[in-house]
Amino acid sequence: MNNKTKIYLGDAKEVLKDFESNSVDLIFTSPPYADRRKNTYGGIKPEDYVDWFLPIGQQLFRVLKPSGTFILNIKEKADRGERHTYVIELVLALKRQGWLWTEEFIWHKKNSYPGKWPNRFRDSWEHLYQFNKTRSFNMYQEEVMIPIGDWANGRLKKLSETDKIRDNAKNLSGFGKNVSNWLGRNYVYPTNVLHLATECSNKNHSAAFPDELPEWFIKLFTKEGEVVLDPFMGSGTTVIVANNMGRIGLGIEIVKEYFDLADNQLRQNLFVAEPKDSYDKTKIKRSKKVH
Numbered sequence: 140m141n142n143k144t145k146i147y148l149g150d151a152k153e154v155l156k157d158f159e160s161n162s163v164d165l166i167f168t169s170p171p172y173a174d175r176r177k178n179t180y181g182g183i184k185p186e187d188y189v190d191w192f193l194p195i196g197q198q199l200f201r202v203l204k205p206s207g208t209f210i211l212n213i214k215e216k217a218d219r220g221e222r223h224t225y226v227i228e229l230v231l232a233l234k235r236q237g238w239l240w241t242e243e244f245i246w247h248k249k250n251s252y253p254g255k256w257p258n259r260f261r262d263s264w265e266h267l268y269q270f271n272k273t274r275s276f277n278m279y280q281e282e283v284m285i286p287i288g289d290w291a292n293g294r295l296k297k298l299s300e301t302d303k304i305r306d307n308a309k310n311l312s313g314f315g316k317n318v319s320n321w322l323g324r325n326y327v328y329p330t331n332v333l334h335l336a337t338e339c340s341n342k343n344h345s346a347a348f349p350d351e352l353p354e355w356f357i358k359l360f361t362k363e364g365e366v367v368l369d370p371f372m373g374s375g376t377t378v379i380v381a382n383n384m385g386r387i388g389l390g391i392e393i394v395k396e397y398f399d400l401a402d403n404q405l406r407q408n409l410f411v412a413e414p415k416d417s418y419d420k421t422k423i424k425r426s427k428k429v430h
């Protein structure tokens with residue numbers, strides 16, 4: 140249990156101003172998506188989204204260590220038969236803000252139920268954009284290795300001559316592989332696609348992460364004792380998982396009901412959060428709009 144884990148009730152744009160510069164190792168978050176959940180939180184218009192996000196992005200840039208990573212989970216909606224471009228515009232605006240767009244992961248939602256639309260199929264995946272401040276950021280790839288799997292039994296049994304050398308791709312793409320490198324290994328590196336079920340029903344928040352999602356990125360980008368921030372923490376999944384993994388979790392949430400969910404959960408884990416009166420001093424009352 141980590142007694143430095145802390146959660147804040149308020150608007151991330153304001154609360155972050157009190158955080159120290161270069162103090163966070165990993166930011167893992169899912170902000171409200173444009174035009175979604177107007178009656179609970181969010182409801183930011185897609186055309187206003189970049190302007191709404193950028194001041195928060197600037198604070199995130201300030202608080203992240205140069206060796207740290209920012210993972211942004213977001214998905215554009217379809218609007219009048221077209222995908223909206225606000226997520227693409229946000230990525231470009233974050234680049235202009237100084238962020239390097241270093242990688243993109245896909246969260247494949249394994250348990251999507253079927254649906255029918257006239258011009259598209261069920262949305263069954265979301266982006267996780269990776270941004271960094273520098274090109275040399277901390278990454279602990281061995282922490283997320285996976286069992287090599289059954290393919291190795293057949294494929295590695297009879298190696299051809301090309302399997303034993305670096306075999307350059309036939310399409311001259313420059314990619315190559317040496318299959319024999321995997322002989323005798325039990326674990327391999329994963330891909331950038333994560334296959335995880337969604338999880339909402341038992342968390343009282345309509346957009347809660349499955350625990351495995353932040354867990355995977357926390358293992359990949361931090362070590363024990365390091366700081367993990369979720370500026371849109373909702374029911375607190377990232378902070379709780381980080382705390383349980385021996386990291387210092389920091390979370391910010393604007394809706395009191397969700398803040399209380401996270402607070403109760405952290406207290407159940409025998410963690411004593413900041414005294415209640417100090418939250419009340421932040422005087423943040425949630426209005427219907429968040430910007």
Ligand SMILES: C[S@@+](CC[C@H](N)C(=O)[O-])C[C@H]1O[C@@H](n2cnc3c(N)ncnc32)[C@H](O)[C@@H]1O
Pocket residue numbers: 149150151152168169170171172179180181344346347348370371372373374375376377391392393394397429
């Ligand atoms: C997509 S949800 C996050 C859910 C979270 N990942 C979980 O596992 O429960 C986004 C959250 O951001 C909160 N939020 C919206 N605007 C905010 C702001 N300006 N500052 C802090 N939190 C905000 C919303 O109330 C909502 O709970």
